[in-house]
Amino acid sequence: MGFDLAFAASSLPTILGAIGTTLTVALVSCIGAAAIGFLFEMVRRAGGIAGLTVGFVIDFIRSTPVLAWLYFLYFVLPFYGVRLGSMTVGVMGLSLYYSGYLAEVFKAGIDAIPKGQPEAARALSLRRRDAVIYVIVPQMLRNIAAPLGNYFVSILKATPYLAVLAVPEMLGRAFDIASETYRYAEPLSVAAFIFLALALVISQGVKQLERWLLARG
Amino acid sequence: MSPFDIWLGILQGLGTTASVTAYGLVFAVPFALVFGVAQYLARGVARLLITGVIEFWRSSAVIILLFVFYYVLPVVGITLSALTVSAMVLGLNAGGYASQAVRAGLQALPSGQKEAGAALGLSRPAILLLIELPQALVAMSPTFVNTLIQLVKATALVSLVTLTDMTFRAKEIAQVEYNPVAIYTSLLLAFFVVCYPIALAGRWLEARIASPGSRAGGI
Numbered sequence: 001m002g003f004d005l006a007f008a009a010s011s012l013p014t015i016l017g018a019i020g021t022t023l024t025v026a027l028v029s030c031i032g033a034a035a036i037g038f039l040f041e042m043v044r045r046a047g048g049i050a051g052l053t054v055g056f057v058i059d060f061i062r063s064t065p066v067l068a069w070l071y072f073l074y075f076v077l078p079f080y081g082v083r084l085g086s087m088t089v090g091v092m093g094l095s096l097y098y099s100g101y102l103a104e105v106f107k108a109g110i111d112a113i114p115k116g117q118p119e120a121a122r123a124l125s126l127r128r129r130d131a132v133i134y135v136i137v138p139q140m141l142r143n144i145a146a147p148l149g150n151y152f153v154s155i156l157k158a159t160p161y162l163a164v165l166a167v168p169e170m171l172g173r174a175f176d177i178a179s180e181t182y183r184y185a186e187p188l189s190v191a192a193f194i195f196l197a198l199a200l201v202i203s204q205g206v207k208q209l210e211r212w213l214l215a216r217g
Numbered sequence: 218m219s220p221f222d223i224w225l226g227i228l229q230g231l232g233t234t235a236s237v238t239a240y241g242l243v244f245a246v247p248f249a250l251v252f253g254v255a256q257y258l259a260r261g262v263a264r265l266l267i268t269g270v271i272e273f274w275r276s277s278a279v280i281i282l283l284f285v286f287y288y289v290l291p292v293v294g295i296t297l298s299a300l301t302v303s304a305m306v307l308g309l310n311a312g313g314y315a316s317q318a319v320r321a322g323l324q325a326l327p328s329g330q331k332e333a334g335a336a337l338g339l340s341r342p343a344i345l346l347l348i349e350l351p352q353a354l355v356a357m358s359p360t361f362v363n364t365l366i367q368l369v370k371a372t373a374l375v376s377l378v379t380l381t382d383m384t385f386r387a388k389e390i391a392q393v394e395y396n397p398v399a400i401y402t403s404l405l406l407a408f409f410v411v412c413y414p415i416a417l418a419g420r421w422l423e424a425r426i427a428s429p430g431s432r433a434g435g436i
Contacts, residue, residue, distance in 0.1 A: 003292055059413065071387070158278070158280075164377070171281055184289075185285075185288050199278070
């Protein structure tokens with residue numbers, strides 16, 4: 001039967017039509033992961049029993065596959081009567097999974113801030129909350145911009161996992177075409193190609209951003 | 218089934234998880250070494266080609282790559298077992314990541330190392346093998362440990378191409394037993410007990426390498 005280029009080209013518009021879903025899922029998951037990750041890192045930093053517990057939760061998340069988390073949320077939440085759409089569950093899964101990684105990004109970004117900065121904030125008797133908002137976060141943002149961009153690419157590449165939960169993103173569309181036509185090779189290759197192109201373009205953008213931030217000194 | 222039986226049932230897939238990982242390393246380690254070193258040494262068009270191959274394996278979405286090779290290879294007349302295809306795709310993806318650590322480790326060495334080797338009259342391959350690679354690989358070993366953990370976790374994907382790993386076992390048990398809490402908690406725990414010790418070993422390595430006064434190269 002061979003690889004049919006014309007058929008591959010004909011499946012391109014349908015698959016590309018889901019690029020909005022893919023990018024939206026990736027963006028929302030990235031924001032969710034950053035929010036949870038930042039919260040995790042703040043609690044871990046504060047220390048005490050809560051800090052140790054959150055530190056362990058981060059380690060636990062980082063030691064388990066994203067696919068297992070997606071299944072966990074998808075099947076366990078309904079057991080407790082929480083019925084959510086598969087897209088919501090998927091975004092929750094990606095957010096939770098990548099929060100463990102982004103917590104480490106925030107940690108590195110905060111550790112790189114010179115010690116004198118939080119000390120000066122304390123000397124000026126800023127409250128801890130104000131020190132975080134006005135002193136730590138603005139300096140941290142510069143440090144984390146590039147790694148955050150790289151994790152956005154990772155999250156983007158993880159969005160096809162949501163096809164397992166029947167979310168109609170690009171891989172899901174490719175499988176729809178495949179099961180209608182019994183031809184898997186072409187639509188899957190097209191989806192792979194689109195994801196590779198997206199990842200490379202965004203990675204280049206992140207590299208430019210990194211260079212720009214470094215040049216500003 | 219008691220939660221303990223469920224846990225044991227899932228662990229029946231540990232053999233497949235372990236063999237995909239081990240078999241994946243057979244692809245990952247040579248790829249990382251050869252392509253990492255080649256990218257470090259090559260110039261011009263050769264470097265562009267090498268970077269292209271690395272980026273293909275590293276920047277693709279691994280779940281799609283697995284499906285593509287699983288479905289495309291038979292179409293072009295290459296029939297491989299699901300285990301081989303999985304090990305190859307997951308292994309080369311991990312190898313792509315590790316190759317960047319190999320290259321970065323080599324680039325980070327002070328050029329005095331290479332120059333000292335040349336001053337001693339060593340050939341270029343000897344300098345690479347005896348002076349540059351050993352230092353670069355030791356320095357980057359915590360990164361390799363992280364990549365290994367990523368590989369173990371990525372093996373969960375093989376459940377989607379019919380291999381009976383831990384994730385597949387969890388799905389099988391879920392078909393005969395309605396107890397999602399125990400089943401999927403057990404699955405997460407099963408991966409945790411495999412990956413967490415590796416992560417701790419990686420942290421130990423990192424501390425050893427970073428500690429001042431440790432022997433040259435740390436280990």
